[in-house]
Amino acid sequence: MLSEISLSWPILLQLGLSLGLLSVGVLAFARLAYYRVRQLPLRKIRGPPSPSFLIGHFGQLFNTAALPFHEEIFNAYGNIIRINGIVGDTQIIVSDAKACTSIFLKEQDIFEESPWALASNGRVFGLGLLSTMGAHHRRQRKQLNPVFSIKHMRAIAPLFQSITHQFQDVLHAMVDKGPQEVDMAEWLSRLALELVAQGGLGHTPTLSELYLWREWFPPVSNLPPKLLRFVANCLPWPILHHLMHISDIMYANAKKIFDEKKALLDRGDEAAVSQIGEGKDILSVLLKANMAAPDDEKMPDDEIVAQMNTLLFAGTDTTSSALCRVLHLLSEHPTIQDKLRAELTDAPELDYDILSGLPYLDAVCRESLRLWPPVPVITRTCRSDISIPLSKPITTTDGHYMSSLYVPSNTDVLVDIRAINNDPALLGEDAAVWRPERWLQPLPQAVEDARIPGIYSNTLTFLGGGRACIGFKYSQLEMKVALSQLIRSFRFSPSTAEVIWRYGGLFSPSVKGTTTMSPTMPILVKNV
Numbered sequence: 279m280l281s282e283i284s285l286s287w288p289i290l291l292q293l294g295l296s297l298g299l300l301s302v303g304v305l306a307f308a309r310l311a312y313y314r315v316r317q318l319p320l321r322k323i324r325g326p327p328s329p330s331f332l333i334g335h336f337g338q339l340f341n342t343a344a345l346p347f348h349e350e351i352f353n354a355y356g357n358i359i360r361i362n363g364i365v366g367d368t369q370i371i372v373s374d375a376k377a378c379t380s381i382f383l384k385e386q387d388i389f390e391e392s393p394w395a396l397a398s399n400g401r402v403f404g405l406g407l408l409s410t411m412g413a414h415h416r417r418q419r420k421q422l423n424p425v426f427s428i429k430h431m432r433a434i435a436p437l438f439q440s441i442t443h444q445f446q447d448v449l450h451a452m453v454d455k456g457p458q459e460v461d462m463a464e465w466l467s468r469l470a471l472e473l474v475a476q477g478g479l480g481h482t483p484t485l486s487e488l489y490l491w492r493e494w495f496p497p498v499s500n501l502p503p504k505l506l507r508f509v510a511n512c513l514p515w516p517i518l519h520h521l522m523h524i525s526d527i528m529y530a531n532a533k534k535i536f537d538e539k540k541a542l543l544d545r546g547d548e549a550a551v552s553q554i555g556e557g558k559d560i561l562s563v564l565l566k567a568n569m570a571a572p573d574d575e576k577m578p579d580d581e582i583v584a585q586m587n588t589l590l591f592a593g594t595d596t597t598s599s600a601l602c603r604v605l606h607l608l609s610e611h612p613t614i615q616d617k618l619r620a621e622l623t624d625a626p627e628l629d630y631d632i633l634s635g636l637p638y639l640d641a642v643c644r645e646s647l648r649l650w651p652p653v654p655v656i657t658r659t660c661r662s663d664i665s666i667p668l669s670k671p672i673t674t675t676d677g678h679y680m681s682s683l684y685v686p687s688n689t690d691v692l693v694d695i696r697a698i699n700n701d702p703a704l705l706g707e708d709a710a711v712w713r714p715e716r717w718l719q720p721l722p723q724a725v726e727d728a729r730i731p732g733i734y735s736n737t738l739t740f741l742g743g744g745r746a747c748i749g750f751k752y753s754q755l756e757m758k759v760a761l762s763q764l765i766r767s768f769r770f771s772p773s774t775a776e777v778i779w780r781y782g783g784l785f786s787p788s789v790k791g792t793t794t795m796s797p798t799m800p801i802l803v804k805n806v
């Protein structure tokens with residue numbers, strides 16, 4: 279009898295475990311089924327047939343050569359497209375201006391950053407702007423906004439000029455003896471990193487490799503930090519180990535710089551703070567503002583460190599991608615390059631106000647950022663059921679018209695920034711042509727009427743609303759300073775290698791036929 283009881287314990291344990299696992303499985307399945315049923319109304323929206331139940335369209339939408347697929351489905355289905363995600367999930371691609379107004383302005387608390395993005399950003403950067411939402415996010419924005427004001431941009435412009443001069447000298451030395459093929463992607467990535475690091479942290483960077491890895495960050499789950507670290511260390515995945523390592527170094531570096539600056543400021547040693555970054559860098563300004571802020575508005579130290587990490591990541595790849603794109607386009611359009619050079623050479627001096635007022639430089643930047651937004655698509659997750667109005671009705675799969683879009687909670691909405699910036703229905707037939715001159719005359723009435731809810735030039739390149747790019751004036755200044763110095767001194771023309779652009783979270787240049795993930799853009803450079 280006794281042996282029967284002791285024998286039955288392992289069986290009982292096994293039974294218990296199996297039942298436990300089964301209930302977890304049933305609950306997960308029921309939850310999945312519940313969401314899929316709630317998404318049924320979305321099936322009426324037209325979209326391409328799904329190639330796979332498991333991964334839906336993700337294989338086609340998110341790969342480095344995905345741009346033609348995005349263009350193809352936009353041409354076939356228009357501004358509202360149904361696609362499939364993982365295991366039958368339904369998602370919507372939006373490029374309708376009125377729907378975007380709801381997503382980014384009117385209903386921005388409902389269409390928030392996706393939970394997986396908040397969680398993974400939180401793990402890598404800490405509680406910075408890319409990892410918080412709601413009231414917490416608004417409080418952080420309120421404190422950071424003044425640091426990106428025009429007044430501050432004017433003050434920081436000479437620092438940008440002097441950093442760019444140093445890079446210009448290196449380039450001069452390289453092409454001194456005659457035209458050279460130069461990998462401008464590497465050059466501009468370093469410049470962008472230096473501009474954000476010195477202008478942001480007031481410190482010259484030691485982490486030039488980190489920008490290469492951002493796109494590799496997977497949607498890491500919400501595991502507690504210690505467990506996450508344990509799991510990550512056990513996984514045979516070198517890229518993940520590398521990322522964890524970078525995240526550690528980033529945090530340690532930012533924290534060290536922060537501690538040094540804070541100690542100097544606490545001691546009232548302003549002269550020492552000014553040694554690097556001339557004391558006008560974002561960190562110094564933010565620290566001083568935080569010290570002066572009322573107690574209930576002060577940001578805790580770890581959040582300030584997180585903001586610095588966030589700015590380094592959000593500001594480096596984006597700006598270097600934009601600068602590479604402009605240079606690539608200018609190298610392919612020598613007449614436009616010459617016209618720009620003439621405007622820059624005629625300018626008396628290139629301080630902040632003169633740079634901001636140069637019409638052709640501005641038109642070249644606007645047109646490049648419109649046609650080729652560095653971040654081509656972003657995702658939001660709908661937090662509760664909602665109907666949003668559309669600019670024009672769409673035809674459903676059963677032939678009806680729909681003038682508003684019903685979005686059930688938990689649905690992911692992908693906003694196709696590039697599609698809305700390039701919509702021929704708004705800009706006309708030449709929407710896909712790079713033509714800076716379009717910004718020297720009034721835009722078509724259809725663009726004005728559409729009321730695209732972006733903060734920049736009737737485009738969504740820097741988004742709009744409470745989560746719009748906080749660094750957009752900063753990046754404009756970086757681009758204009760860099761371009762003004764480069765175009766005045768050098769002539770750029772296409773190299774023998776064919777440059778192609780990889781699609782992803784960010785457009786990045788590469789040489790056709792190569793497999794390296796690092797941005798590469800050989801261009802023929804010669805002195806003017």
Ligand code: HEM
Nearest residue numbers: 407592593596597600652653656740745747748749752753
């Ligand atoms: C051409 C250059 C740039 C482009 C195209 C760009 C674009 C964007 C976009 C599309 C977003 C929204 C991302 C999302 O919500 O998922 C964003 C957010 C952000 N950007 Fe930029 N950006 C650029 C440069 C910069 C620079 C130079 C900085 C900092 C110095 C910066 C800092 C940020 C930050 C902190 C956010 C998060 C804002 C928030 O959630 O409140 N960006 N940017």
